[in-house]
Amino acid sequence: MIPAYQRKRRRKVAEINVVPYIDVMLVLLIIFMATAPLITQGVDVDLPQASAEPLDSDSKPPLVASVNAQGEYFLDNGTVDENKPLQLDELAALVAAELTVDPERPVVVNGDRLVTYDVVIQLMITLQGAGVPSVGLMTEPGE
Structure with a gap:
């Protein structure tokens, strides 16, 4: 007699189901792509591509924001006392x-x-907040 209902035996599969792992990785990728631009900070500085040349003599006189070795800030715009330290x-x-x-x-x-890098960066961030589109850096001419 043949049984009316014969149960088939299923073989065990020795594979790892990676679909949930792929889903998790895609979600993490999207999260990192969305948050990466938010955590980067910096000040946009236009650095010269070649050796620096002095400003043209016929150009407008620049505003010179200075930091001395003690970390005091000064502004040379022709109207303010250049020797008086200013707050940011x-x-x-x-x-x-x-x-x-x-x-x-x-x-x-x-x-x-001799001033620390952080003091100059704070000055540049302040100038950026004041609406300065680009900042130049003064240097001493090399020998």
Whole structure:
């Protein structure tokens, strides 16, 4: 007699189902792609591609934001006392006022070689917040 219902035996499969792992990896990839631009910080600086040349004598005189070795900030715009140290917010207000009068006026940073990198970066961030589109860096001519 043949049984009416015969149960088939299933073979065990020795494979790993990787579909859930692929789903998790795609979600992580999307999360990292979305958050990566948010965590990068920096200041846009236009660096010269070749040896630096001095500004043209017929160009507008630049605003010179300076940092001395003690970390004090100064602004040379021709109207403010150059020897009086300024706070960053005062410097930003003065630069913003100068740029509303003449938006094409160049702005350069003059940093002492003994000052820490962070102090110069704070100055550049302040200038960027004041509306300066690009910042130049002053250097001493090489020998």
